[in-house]
Amino acid sequence: MEADRWPDGACCPHCGSLDVHKMGGKTQAGMFLCKDCRDKFTVRTGTVFERSHIPLHKWLLATHLIAASKKGMSALQLSRILGITYKSAWFMTHRIREAMTPTKIDPIGGQNKGVETDETLIGGKAKNRAFAKKEPKKHTVLTMVDRDGDSHSFHIANVQADILRAAMNRAIDRKSHLMTDELASYSPLGEEYANHSTVNHSADEYVRLGGYIHINTAECRFSLMKRAVFGTHQSVSEATALPAEWDSNGTSGK
Ligand SMILES: [Zn+2]
Structure with missing residues (x-):
């Protein structure tokens, strides 16, 4: 890990000095002493592994x-x-x-690349409630997936075009070939991308153009997310830390 973090020799994470001394012995294994600021550090300092x-x-x-x-x-x-x-x-x-957690959102897709976009509802079932057997509020999650394995998913307020646009503008490269289902909100948005193709699920159409046009990758993404919620996390809360610039755009969550 030291060679990986400091390929040109250890550097003090406190002051940036290269004048460091590797301490030894059983009690100070992995410890460095900075000769400039006289502070000690290890390869963990400044990482999520620090102070553990x-x-x-x-x-x-x-x-x-x-x-x-x-x-x-x-x-x-x-x-x-x-x-x-x-x-x-x-x-x-x-x-x-x-x-x-990503610190910024890198747009996915690009020229000659397909990006699949789909939305799903997340929320509990009425029969699982102990009291008040009414249907719990459902939350819409939008996912955008390219075919290189990258994806962005967001909790959005609803599927109106302006709200979808706020999320998609940040997450998808405009030069991409957008693929969606036949949700009406996508029609005006599709014109903002290099191409826009749809599959008509209500007419039992799932794949077009010899297998190129589909949103099965996005649906797999949702399937995995739901498996993770049921199998690992058991339940998720609505509120999540989100980048501040997303607040005013009807999107809430990652
Ligand atoms: Zn130092």
């Missing part, structure tokens, strides 16, 4: 397990696999997910 008593190899394994599990990894499962307490595992899952 959990061994680094368990952190790395946990990071791999969470990153490689497409339906998510629960803290309970992680605690069993790594032989650590549930409390430690819960702390790790939160820190690792925090590290995965």
